[in-house]
Amino acid sequence: MANTLPHVEDAASTTYLPPKGEYETFADEAHYEEKVREWGLSVKKEYWYKERTHQRIVTIKGYEVYGKTKEHNTIVLEFEDGNLTCIHPAYLKEMQSPSFAKAAISDTEVVIDKKKENTSKGNVEKPASPESKTAVKKEQPMKQGKKEKAPKIELPTDKVHFTATVKQFALTWNHFNEDNDEVVVLENVVIQQEEPIQIGLAWCSHSKTLKKLELEPGNALEFDAKIVKKKLAKGKDVDEEFIIEDPxxxxxxxxxxxxKS
Incomplete structure:
Protein backbone atom coordinates (compact mmCIF):
# COMPACT_ATOMS: atom_id res chain seq x y z
CA MET A 1 0.00 0.00 0.00
CA ALA A 2 1.41 3.40 -0.94
CA ASN A 3 2.20 6.13 1.58
CA THR A 4 -0.70 8.55 1.86
CA LEU A 5 0.55 10.73 4.71
CA PRO A 6 1.79 14.18 3.66
CA HIS A 7 5.42 15.06 4.25
CA VAL A 8 5.44 18.13 6.47
CA GLU A 9 8.16 19.88 8.44
CA ASP A 10 5.99 21.47 11.13
CA ALA A 11 7.54 21.35 14.59
CA ALA A 12 4.17 22.19 16.17
CA SER A 13 2.68 18.97 14.75
CA THR A 14 5.19 16.67 16.46
CA THR A 15 5.46 15.59 20.07
CA TYR A 16 9.13 15.37 21.06
CA LEU A 17 10.75 13.10 23.63
CA PRO A 18 14.29 14.57 23.71
CA PRO A 19 17.23 12.77 25.36
CA LYS A 20 17.57 13.48 29.08
CA GLY A 21 21.26 14.31 28.90
CA GLU A 22 24.43 12.91 27.34
CA TYR A 23 23.94 10.16 24.78
CA GLU A 24 26.20 7.89 22.73
CA THR A 25 27.29 8.95 19.25
CA PHE A 26 28.87 6.91 16.48
CA ALA A 27 32.66 6.67 16.27
CA ASP A 28 32.66 6.10 12.52
CA GLU A 29 30.66 4.77 9.58
CA ALA A 30 31.36 1.14 10.48
CA HIS A 31 30.04 1.70 14.02
CA TYR A 32 26.90 3.36 12.60
CA GLU A 33 26.24 0.44 10.24
CA GLU A 34 26.82 -2.11 13.01
CA LYS A 35 24.33 -0.47 15.39
CA VAL A 36 21.69 0.11 12.69
CA ARG A 37 21.79 -3.56 11.70
CA GLU A 38 21.66 -4.58 15.37
CA TRP A 39 18.40 -2.61 15.65
CA GLY A 40 16.96 -4.47 12.64
CA LEU A 41 16.94 -1.44 10.32
CA SER A 42 18.16 -1.13 6.74
CA VAL A 43 21.37 0.88 6.59
CA LYS A 44 20.66 4.31 5.09
CA LYS A 45 21.06 7.98 5.96
CA GLU A 46 17.40 9.02 6.32
CA TYR A 47 14.29 7.40 7.79
CA TRP A 48 10.58 8.22 8.11
CA TYR A 49 9.12 9.40 11.42
CA LYS A 50 5.32 9.06 11.22
CA GLU A 51 2.54 10.64 13.26
CA ARG A 52 -1.18 10.06 12.75
CA THR A 53 -1.58 12.92 10.24
CA HIS A 54 1.88 13.41 8.75
CA GLN A 55 5.37 12.03 8.33
CA ARG A 56 8.81 13.65 8.55
CA ILE A 57 12.33 12.82 7.48
CA VAL A 58 14.80 12.10 10.30
CA THR A 59 18.39 10.97 10.71
CA ILE A 60 19.86 8.84 13.51
CA LYS A 61 21.99 11.12 15.68
CA GLY A 62 23.01 8.58 18.34
CA TYR A 63 21.52 6.38 21.04
CA GLU A 64 20.94 6.08 24.77
CA VAL A 65 21.79 2.99 26.81
CA TYR A 66 19.78 1.76 29.76
CA GLY A 67 19.12 -1.29 31.90
CA LYS A 68 21.23 -2.91 34.60
CA THR A 69 23.54 -4.45 31.99
CA LYS A 70 23.48 -1.39 29.69
CA GLU A 71 22.40 -3.63 26.82
CA HIS A 72 19.19 -1.84 25.82
CA ASN A 73 19.11 1.13 23.46
CA THR A 74 16.83 4.06 22.69
CA ILE A 75 17.57 5.73 19.36
CA VAL A 76 18.08 9.51 19.27
CA LEU A 77 16.60 11.01 16.09
CA GLU A 78 17.24 14.44 14.58
CA PHE A 79 14.59 16.23 12.50
CA GLU A 80 15.42 18.54 9.61
CA ASP A 81 14.75 21.54 11.86
CA GLY A 82 17.33 20.34 14.43
CA ASN A 83 14.87 19.04 17.06
CA LEU A 84 15.74 15.75 18.79
CA THR A 85 13.50 12.93 19.97
CA CYS A 86 14.00 9.41 21.34
CA ILE A 87 12.35 6.25 20.03
CA HIS A 88 12.56 2.50 20.58
CA PRO A 89 14.38 0.71 17.70
CA ALA A 90 11.45 -1.65 17.01
CA TYR A 91 9.04 1.31 16.80
CA LEU A 92 11.23 3.15 14.30
CA LYS A 93 11.39 -0.05 12.25
CA GLU A 94 7.57 -0.23 12.23
CA MET A 95 7.40 3.38 11.03
CA GLN A 96 9.25 2.44 7.83
CA SER A 97 6.31 0.27 6.74
CA PRO A 98 3.98 1.96 4.20
CA SER A 99 0.95 0.66 6.13
CA PHE A 100 2.09 2.03 9.49
CA ALA A 101 -0.62 3.87 11.44
CA LYS A 102 0.32 5.56 14.70
CA ALA A 103 -2.07 5.86 17.63
CA ALA A 104 -2.28 9.18 19.44
CA ILE A 105 0.43 9.59 22.06
CA SER A 106 -2.15 10.83 24.56
CA ASP A 107 -4.08 7.57 24.17
CA THR A 108 -0.91 5.58 24.71
CA GLU A 109 -0.09 7.50 27.87
CA VAL A 110 -3.57 6.80 29.27
CA VAL A 111 -3.13 3.07 28.66
CA ILE A 112 0.31 3.09 30.31
CA ASP A 113 -1.03 5.00 33.32
CA LYS A 114 -3.90 2.55 33.70
CA LYS A 115 -1.49 -0.39 33.56
CA LYS A 116 0.70 1.19 36.23
CA GLU A 117 -2.35 1.87 38.39
CA ASN A 118 -3.64 -1.69 38.04
CA THR A 119 -0.20 -3.11 38.75
CA SER A 120 0.24 -1.00 41.87
CA LYS A 121 -3.18 -2.03 43.17
CA GLY A 122 -2.75 -5.70 42.33
CA ASN A 123 0.72 -6.03 43.85
CA VAL A 124 -0.09 -4.78 47.35
CA GLU A 125 0.95 -7.54 49.73
CA LYS A 126 0.61 -7.92 53.46
CA PRO A 127 3.87 -7.98 55.46
CA ALA A 128 5.12 -11.52 55.90
CA SER A 129 4.76 -12.95 59.39
CA PRO A 130 7.84 -14.21 61.27
CA GLU A 131 6.56 -17.78 60.79
CA SER A 132 6.36 -17.39 56.99
CA LYS A 133 9.88 -15.90 56.85
CA THR A 134 11.20 -18.87 58.78
CA ALA A 135 9.44 -21.26 56.43
CA VAL A 136 11.02 -19.60 53.41
CA LYS A 137 14.49 -19.86 54.95
CA LYS A 138 13.96 -23.56 55.65
CA GLU A 139 12.91 -24.22 52.05
CA GLN A 140 15.88 -22.49 50.48
CA PRO A 141 18.42 -25.32 50.98
CA MET A 142 16.12 -27.63 48.99
CA LYS A 143 16.53 -25.59 45.78
CA GLN A 144 18.86 -27.21 43.28
CA GLY A 145 20.15 -26.64 39.80
CA LYS A 146 20.71 -22.89 40.06
CA LYS A 147 22.11 -21.34 36.90
CA GLU A 148 25.75 -20.39 37.02
CA LYS A 149 26.16 -16.64 37.39
CA ALA A 150 28.90 -14.62 35.77
CA PRO A 151 31.45 -13.27 38.26
CA LYS A 152 30.87 -9.64 39.20
CA ILE A 153 33.32 -7.38 37.41
CA GLU A 154 33.48 -3.61 37.61
CA LEU A 155 33.43 -2.70 33.93
CA PRO A 156 34.95 0.60 32.77
CA THR A 157 32.56 2.96 30.99
CA ASP A 158 35.16 4.47 28.66
CA LYS A 159 37.21 2.91 25.88
CA VAL A 160 40.07 0.77 27.19
CA HIS A 161 42.85 -1.36 25.73
CA PHE A 162 42.27 -5.11 25.30
CA THR A 163 44.21 -8.24 24.43
CA ALA A 164 42.32 -11.36 23.37
CA THR A 165 42.39 -14.48 21.22
CA VAL A 166 39.86 -15.49 18.58
CA LYS A 167 38.01 -18.57 19.89
CA GLN A 168 35.38 -19.16 17.19
CA PHE A 169 32.84 -17.64 14.85
CA ALA A 170 29.21 -18.07 15.78
CA LEU A 171 25.67 -17.00 14.91
CA THR A 172 23.35 -15.18 17.30
CA TRP A 173 19.63 -14.56 16.92
CA ASN A 174 18.65 -10.91 16.35
CA HIS A 175 15.01 -10.48 17.38
CA PHE A 176 14.79 -7.04 15.73
CA ASN A 177 15.36 -8.27 12.18
CA GLU A 178 14.37 -11.90 12.97
CA ASP A 179 17.54 -13.37 11.52
CA ASN A 180 20.95 -14.64 12.66
CA ASP A 181 23.91 -12.25 12.90
CA GLU A 182 27.51 -13.40 12.57
CA VAL A 183 29.71 -12.71 15.61
CA VAL A 184 33.26 -13.36 16.79
CA VAL A 185 33.72 -15.09 20.14
CA LEU A 186 36.93 -14.08 21.94
CA GLU A 187 38.72 -15.87 24.78
CA ASN A 188 41.49 -14.86 27.18
CA VAL A 189 40.05 -11.34 27.07
CA VAL A 190 41.99 -8.99 29.34
CA ILE A 191 41.60 -5.25 29.94
CA GLN A 192 45.20 -4.04 29.95
CA GLN A 193 45.69 -1.34 32.56
CA GLU A 194 47.70 -0.78 35.74
CA GLU A 195 45.71 -3.58 37.37
CA PRO A 196 44.61 -5.87 34.47
CA ILE A 197 41.03 -7.15 34.55
CA GLN A 198 40.46 -10.74 33.45
CA ILE A 199 37.22 -10.94 31.46
CA GLY A 200 37.56 -14.44 30.01
CA LEU A 201 35.05 -14.83 27.18
CA ALA A 202 33.47 -11.95 25.24
CA TRP A 203 31.86 -11.43 21.85
CA CYS A 204 31.53 -8.74 19.20
CA SER A 205 29.81 -8.29 15.86
CA HIS A 206 31.76 -9.57 12.87
CA SER A 207 31.77 -6.11 11.26
CA LYS A 208 33.33 -5.03 7.98
CA THR A 209 36.34 -3.72 9.92
CA LEU A 210 36.96 -7.13 11.49
CA LYS A 211 36.34 -9.00 8.24
CA LYS A 212 39.18 -7.03 6.63
CA LEU A 213 41.58 -8.71 9.09
CA GLU A 214 40.56 -12.17 7.78
CA LEU A 215 40.51 -13.56 11.30
CA GLU A 216 40.93 -17.24 12.14
CA PRO A 217 40.56 -19.13 15.44
CA GLY A 218 43.78 -18.77 17.41
CA ASN A 219 44.64 -15.26 16.17
CA ALA A 220 45.88 -12.96 18.93
CA LEU A 221 44.37 -9.46 18.92
CA GLU A 222 45.00 -6.05 20.48
CA PHE A 223 42.42 -3.28 20.25
CA ASP A 224 40.67 -0.39 21.98
CA ALA A 225 36.95 -0.75 22.70
CA LYS A 226 34.10 -0.38 25.16
CA ILE A 227 32.70 -3.39 26.99
CA VAL A 228 29.22 -4.02 28.40
CA LYS A 229 27.53 -6.92 30.14
CA LYS A 230 25.33 -8.52 27.48
CA LYS A 231 24.88 -12.26 27.15
CA LEU A 232 25.35 -13.78 23.71
CA ALA A 233 22.13 -15.42 22.53
CA LYS A 234 22.29 -18.64 20.55
CA GLY A 235 21.43 -18.67 16.86
CA LYS A 236 18.46 -20.51 15.43
CA ASP A 237 18.77 -23.50 13.08
CA VAL A 238 22.54 -23.12 12.62
CA ASP A 239 25.24 -25.59 11.65
CA GLU A 240 27.28 -27.19 14.42
CA GLU A 241 30.39 -25.13 13.64
CA PHE A 242 28.48 -21.90 14.43
CA ILE A 243 26.97 -23.09 17.73
CA ILE A 244 28.16 -21.29 20.87
CA GLU A 245 29.56 -23.88 23.25
CA ASP A 246 30.03 -21.85 26.44
CA PRO A 247 27.96 -19.00 27.93
CA LYS A 260 46.44 -9.09 14.66
CA SER A 261 49.32 -11.44 15.35
Missing part, protein backbone atom coordinates in the same frame (compact mmCIF):
# COMPACT_ATOMS: atom_id res chain seq x y z
CA UNK A 248 29.42 -15.61 26.97
CA UNK A 249 28.32 -12.73 29.24
CA UNK A 250 30.19 -9.71 27.85
CA UNK A 251 30.06 -7.79 24.58
CA UNK A 252 32.83 -5.74 22.96
CA UNK A 253 31.53 -2.58 21.26
CA UNK A 254 33.19 -0.59 18.49
CA UNK A 255 36.73 -2.09 18.50
CA UNK A 256 39.37 0.18 16.92
CA UNK A 257 43.18 0.31 16.49
CA UNK A 258 43.08 -3.42 15.80
CA UNK A 259 46.32 -5.41 15.60
Missing amino acids: VHYKINNPSKLK
Whole structure:
Protein backbone atom coordinates (compact mmCIF):
# COMPACT_ATOMS: atom_id res chain seq x y z
CA MET A 1 0.00 0.00 0.00
CA ALA A 2 1.41 3.40 -0.94
CA ASN A 3 2.20 6.13 1.58
CA THR A 4 -0.70 8.55 1.86
CA LEU A 5 0.55 10.73 4.71
CA PRO A 6 1.79 14.18 3.66
CA HIS A 7 5.42 15.06 4.25
CA VAL A 8 5.44 18.13 6.47
CA GLU A 9 8.16 19.88 8.44
CA ASP A 10 5.99 21.47 11.13
CA ALA A 11 7.54 21.35 14.59
CA ALA A 12 4.17 22.19 16.17
CA SER A 13 2.68 18.97 14.75
CA THR A 14 5.19 16.67 16.46
CA THR A 15 5.46 15.59 20.07
CA TYR A 16 9.13 15.37 21.06
CA LEU A 17 10.75 13.10 23.63
CA PRO A 18 14.29 14.57 23.71
CA PRO A 19 17.23 12.77 25.36
CA LYS A 20 17.57 13.48 29.08
CA GLY A 21 21.26 14.31 28.90
CA GLU A 22 24.43 12.91 27.34
CA TYR A 23 23.94 10.16 24.78
CA GLU A 24 26.20 7.89 22.73
CA THR A 25 27.29 8.95 19.25
CA PHE A 26 28.87 6.91 16.48
CA ALA A 27 32.66 6.67 16.27
CA ASP A 28 32.66 6.10 12.52
CA GLU A 29 30.66 4.77 9.58
CA ALA A 30 31.36 1.14 10.48
CA HIS A 31 30.04 1.70 14.02
CA TYR A 32 26.90 3.36 12.60
CA GLU A 33 26.24 0.44 10.24
CA GLU A 34 26.82 -2.11 13.01
CA LYS A 35 24.33 -0.47 15.39
CA VAL A 36 21.69 0.11 12.69
CA ARG A 37 21.79 -3.56 11.70
CA GLU A 38 21.66 -4.58 15.37
CA TRP A 39 18.40 -2.61 15.65
CA GLY A 40 16.96 -4.47 12.64
CA LEU A 41 16.94 -1.44 10.32
CA SER A 42 18.16 -1.13 6.74
CA VAL A 43 21.37 0.88 6.59
CA LYS A 44 20.66 4.31 5.09
CA LYS A 45 21.06 7.98 5.96
CA GLU A 46 17.40 9.02 6.32
CA TYR A 47 14.29 7.40 7.79
CA TRP A 48 10.58 8.22 8.11
CA TYR A 49 9.12 9.40 11.42
CA LYS A 50 5.32 9.06 11.22
CA GLU A 51 2.54 10.64 13.26
CA ARG A 52 -1.18 10.06 12.75
CA THR A 53 -1.58 12.92 10.24
CA HIS A 54 1.88 13.41 8.75
CA GLN A 55 5.37 12.03 8.33
CA ARG A 56 8.81 13.65 8.55
CA ILE A 57 12.33 12.82 7.48
CA VAL A 58 14.80 12.10 10.30
CA THR A 59 18.39 10.97 10.71
CA ILE A 60 19.86 8.84 13.51
CA LYS A 61 21.99 11.12 15.68
CA GLY A 62 23.01 8.58 18.34
CA TYR A 63 21.52 6.38 21.04
CA GLU A 64 20.94 6.08 24.77
CA VAL A 65 21.79 2.99 26.81
CA TYR A 66 19.78 1.76 29.76
CA GLY A 67 19.12 -1.29 31.90
CA LYS A 68 21.23 -2.91 34.60
CA THR A 69 23.54 -4.45 31.99
CA LYS A 70 23.48 -1.39 29.69
CA GLU A 71 22.40 -3.63 26.82
CA HIS A 72 19.19 -1.84 25.82
CA ASN A 73 19.11 1.13 23.46
CA THR A 74 16.83 4.06 22.69
CA ILE A 75 17.57 5.73 19.36
CA VAL A 76 18.08 9.51 19.27
CA LEU A 77 16.60 11.01 16.09
CA GLU A 78 17.24 14.44 14.58
CA PHE A 79 14.59 16.23 12.50
CA GLU A 80 15.42 18.54 9.61
CA ASP A 81 14.75 21.54 11.86
CA GLY A 82 17.33 20.34 14.43
CA ASN A 83 14.87 19.04 17.06
CA LEU A 84 15.74 15.75 18.79
CA THR A 85 13.50 12.93 19.97
CA CYS A 86 14.00 9.41 21.34
CA ILE A 87 12.35 6.25 20.03
CA HIS A 88 12.56 2.50 20.58
CA PRO A 89 14.38 0.71 17.70
CA ALA A 90 11.45 -1.65 17.01
CA TYR A 91 9.04 1.31 16.80
CA LEU A 92 11.23 3.15 14.30
CA LYS A 93 11.39 -0.05 12.25
CA GLU A 94 7.57 -0.23 12.23
CA MET A 95 7.40 3.38 11.03
CA GLN A 96 9.25 2.44 7.83
CA SER A 97 6.31 0.27 6.74
CA PRO A 98 3.98 1.96 4.20
CA SER A 99 0.95 0.66 6.13
CA PHE A 100 2.09 2.03 9.49
CA ALA A 101 -0.62 3.87 11.44
CA LYS A 102 0.32 5.56 14.70
CA ALA A 103 -2.07 5.86 17.63
CA ALA A 104 -2.28 9.18 19.44
CA ILE A 105 0.43 9.59 22.06
CA SER A 106 -2.15 10.83 24.56
CA ASP A 107 -4.08 7.57 24.17
CA THR A 108 -0.91 5.58 24.71
CA GLU A 109 -0.09 7.50 27.87
CA VAL A 110 -3.57 6.80 29.27
CA VAL A 111 -3.13 3.07 28.66
CA ILE A 112 0.31 3.09 30.31
CA ASP A 113 -1.03 5.00 33.32
CA LYS A 114 -3.90 2.55 33.70
CA LYS A 115 -1.49 -0.39 33.56
CA LYS A 116 0.70 1.19 36.23
CA GLU A 117 -2.35 1.87 38.39
CA ASN A 118 -3.64 -1.69 38.04
CA THR A 119 -0.20 -3.11 38.75
CA SER A 120 0.24 -1.00 41.87
CA LYS A 121 -3.18 -2.03 43.17
CA GLY A 122 -2.75 -5.70 42.33
CA ASN A 123 0.72 -6.03 43.85
CA VAL A 124 -0.09 -4.78 47.35
CA GLU A 125 0.95 -7.54 49.73
CA LYS A 126 0.61 -7.92 53.46
CA PRO A 127 3.87 -7.98 55.46
CA ALA A 128 5.12 -11.52 55.90
CA SER A 129 4.76 -12.95 59.39
CA PRO A 130 7.84 -14.21 61.27
CA GLU A 131 6.56 -17.78 60.79
CA SER A 132 6.36 -17.39 56.99
CA LYS A 133 9.88 -15.90 56.85
CA THR A 134 11.20 -18.87 58.78
CA ALA A 135 9.44 -21.26 56.43
CA VAL A 136 11.02 -19.60 53.41
CA LYS A 137 14.49 -19.86 54.95
CA LYS A 138 13.96 -23.56 55.65
CA GLU A 139 12.91 -24.22 52.05
CA GLN A 140 15.88 -22.49 50.48
CA PRO A 141 18.42 -25.32 50.98
CA MET A 142 16.12 -27.63 48.99
CA LYS A 143 16.53 -25.59 45.78
CA GLN A 144 18.86 -27.21 43.28
CA GLY A 145 20.15 -26.64 39.80
CA LYS A 146 20.71 -22.89 40.06
CA LYS A 147 22.11 -21.34 36.90
CA GLU A 148 25.75 -20.39 37.02
CA LYS A 149 26.16 -16.64 37.39
CA ALA A 150 28.90 -14.62 35.77
CA PRO A 151 31.45 -13.27 38.26
CA LYS A 152 30.87 -9.64 39.20
CA ILE A 153 33.32 -7.38 37.41
CA GLU A 154 33.48 -3.61 37.61
CA LEU A 155 33.43 -2.70 33.93
CA PRO A 156 34.95 0.60 32.77
CA THR A 157 32.56 2.96 30.99
CA ASP A 158 35.16 4.47 28.66
CA LYS A 159 37.21 2.91 25.88
CA VAL A 160 40.07 0.77 27.19
CA HIS A 161 42.85 -1.36 25.73
CA PHE A 162 42.27 -5.11 25.30
CA THR A 163 44.21 -8.24 24.43
CA ALA A 164 42.32 -11.36 23.37
CA THR A 165 42.39 -14.48 21.22
CA VAL A 166 39.86 -15.49 18.58
CA LYS A 167 38.01 -18.57 19.89
CA GLN A 168 35.38 -19.16 17.19
CA PHE A 169 32.84 -17.64 14.85
CA ALA A 170 29.21 -18.07 15.78
CA LEU A 171 25.67 -17.00 14.91
CA THR A 172 23.35 -15.18 17.30
CA TRP A 173 19.63 -14.56 16.92
CA ASN A 174 18.65 -10.91 16.35
CA HIS A 175 15.01 -10.48 17.38
CA PHE A 176 14.79 -7.04 15.73
CA ASN A 177 15.36 -8.27 12.18
CA GLU A 178 14.37 -11.90 12.97
CA ASP A 179 17.54 -13.37 11.52
CA ASN A 180 20.95 -14.64 12.66
CA ASP A 181 23.91 -12.25 12.90
CA GLU A 182 27.51 -13.40 12.57
CA VAL A 183 29.71 -12.71 15.61
CA VAL A 184 33.26 -13.36 16.79
CA VAL A 185 33.72 -15.09 20.14
CA LEU A 186 36.93 -14.08 21.94
CA GLU A 187 38.72 -15.87 24.78
CA ASN A 188 41.49 -14.86 27.18
CA VAL A 189 40.05 -11.34 27.07
CA VAL A 190 41.99 -8.99 29.34
CA ILE A 191 41.60 -5.25 29.94
CA GLN A 192 45.20 -4.04 29.95
CA GLN A 193 45.69 -1.34 32.56
CA GLU A 194 47.70 -0.78 35.74
CA GLU A 195 45.71 -3.58 37.37
CA PRO A 196 44.61 -5.87 34.47
CA ILE A 197 41.03 -7.15 34.55
CA GLN A 198 40.46 -10.74 33.45
CA ILE A 199 37.22 -10.94 31.46
CA GLY A 200 37.56 -14.44 30.01
CA LEU A 201 35.05 -14.83 27.18
CA ALA A 202 33.47 -11.95 25.24
CA TRP A 203 31.86 -11.43 21.85
CA CYS A 204 31.53 -8.74 19.20
CA SER A 205 29.81 -8.29 15.86
CA HIS A 206 31.76 -9.57 12.87
CA SER A 207 31.77 -6.11 11.26
CA LYS A 208 33.33 -5.03 7.98
CA THR A 209 36.34 -3.72 9.92
CA LEU A 210 36.96 -7.13 11.49
CA LYS A 211 36.34 -9.00 8.24
CA LYS A 212 39.18 -7.03 6.63
CA LEU A 213 41.58 -8.71 9.09
CA GLU A 214 40.56 -12.17 7.78
CA LEU A 215 40.51 -13.56 11.30
CA GLU A 216 40.93 -17.24 12.14
CA PRO A 217 40.56 -19.13 15.44
CA GLY A 218 43.78 -18.77 17.41
CA ASN A 219 44.64 -15.26 16.17
CA ALA A 220 45.88 -12.96 18.93
CA LEU A 221 44.37 -9.46 18.92
CA GLU A 222 45.00 -6.05 20.48
CA PHE A 223 42.42 -3.28 20.25
CA ASP A 224 40.67 -0.39 21.98
CA ALA A 225 36.95 -0.75 22.70
CA LYS A 226 34.10 -0.38 25.16
CA ILE A 227 32.70 -3.39 26.99
CA VAL A 228 29.22 -4.02 28.40
CA LYS A 229 27.53 -6.92 30.14
CA LYS A 230 25.33 -8.52 27.48
CA LYS A 231 24.88 -12.26 27.15
CA LEU A 232 25.35 -13.78 23.71
CA ALA A 233 22.13 -15.42 22.53
CA LYS A 234 22.29 -18.64 20.55
CA GLY A 235 21.43 -18.67 16.86
CA LYS A 236 18.46 -20.51 15.43
CA ASP A 237 18.77 -23.50 13.08
CA VAL A 238 22.54 -23.12 12.62
CA ASP A 239 25.24 -25.59 11.65
CA GLU A 240 27.28 -27.19 14.42
CA GLU A 241 30.39 -25.13 13.64
CA PHE A 242 28.48 -21.90 14.43
CA ILE A 243 26.97 -23.09 17.73
CA ILE A 244 28.16 -21.29 20.87
CA GLU A 245 29.56 -23.88 23.25
CA ASP A 246 30.03 -21.85 26.44
CA PRO A 247 27.96 -19.00 27.93
CA VAL A 248 29.42 -15.61 26.97
CA HIS A 249 28.32 -12.73 29.24
CA TYR A 250 30.19 -9.71 27.85
CA LYS A 251 30.06 -7.79 24.58
CA ILE A 252 32.83 -5.74 22.96
CA ASN A 253 31.53 -2.58 21.26
CA ASN A 254 33.19 -0.59 18.49
CA PRO A 255 36.73 -2.09 18.50
CA SER A 256 39.37 0.18 16.92
CA LYS A 257 43.18 0.31 16.49
CA LEU A 258 43.08 -3.42 15.80
CA LYS A 259 46.32 -5.41 15.60
CA LYS A 260 46.44 -9.09 14.66
CA SER A 261 49.32 -11.44 15.35
